[in-house]
Amino acid sequence: AAGGVTICTAAGNQYGPSLASDGAGGAFAAWRDYRSADADIYTQRVLPDGTVAWAADGVVVCTAAGVQVSPKAVSDGANGAIVVWRDMRAGEYNADLYAQRVLSDGTTAWVTDGVALTKAGGDQWFQAIASDGEGGAIVAWQDERTDDSRIYAQRVLSDGTVAWTTDGVWVSAEIAHGYSPDILGDGAGGAWVVWRSGKVHA
Numbered sequence: 001a002a003g004g005v006t007i008c009t010a011a012g013n014q015y016g017p018s019l020a021s022d023g024a025g026g027a028f029a030a031w032r033d034y035r036s037a038d039a040d041i042y043t044q045r046v047l048p049d050g051t052v053a054w055a056a057d058g059v060v061v062c063t064a065a066g067v068q069v070s071p072k073a074v075s076d077g078a079n080g081a082i083v084v085w086r087d088m089r090a091g092e093y094n095a096d097l098y099a100q101r102v103l104s105d106g107t108t109a110w111v112t113d114g115v116a117l118t119k120a121g122g123d124q125w126f127q128a129i130a131s132d133g134e135g136g137a138i139v140a141w142q143d144e145r146t147d148d149s150r151i152y153a154q155r156v157l158s159d160g161t162v163a164w165t166t167d168g169v170w171v172s173a174e175i176a177h178g179y180s181p182d183i184l185g186d187g188a189g190g191a192w193v194v195w196r197s198g199k200v201h202a
Contacts, residue, residue: 008058012033016032017030038066054106059107061114064087065089070125079104082101
């Protein structure tokens with residue numbers, strides 16, 4: 001339609017949209033939503049012809065207490081999506097990362113309000129997500145559980161099981177700070193991670 005297809009007309013403001021291919025010519029959008037008192041996470045699938053596929057105004061991904069922001073999405077390879085976000089349900093200065101899978105019919109597959117990828121102390125943020133090629137996802141992020149900012153990663157399987165070390169695998173073993181990771185699945189259940197630490201590392 002001229003001016004674009006409306007994805008959400010709910011009350012309040014919607015901010016910070018992110019986009020991912022659905023692998024079938026359409027896309028998944030995820031965003032921070034203020035239709036309630038605190039910021040929550042919603043998502044929607046748009047088909048190649050511009051039809052909105054899921055519930056009007058989006059599917060609830062997380063409405064937990066506190067603020068949820070910065071959603072990122074990736075296809076699950078089965079016409080659904082996996083969404084990861086920064087979650088302050090444990091406190092404003094203790095942001096954790098949670099994820100949820102939305103199936104092709106628009107229903108959520110994992111526990112209400114998402115699976116915790118890390119609940120380590122300090123802030124976890126600047127997350128990036130990639131498909132693991134098996135219906136799950138691998139997420140990398142900038143982590144400040146210590147005085148240094150380091151890069152961690154975690155894999156969540158298609159059933160919502162967290163596969164790697166509790167609170168994530170430390171990717172950047174050097175002492176220097178690590179910032180702003182990005183990630184790409186390697187096609188074999190792992191991933192490439194790139195980040196900045198004065199220079200660019202992988």
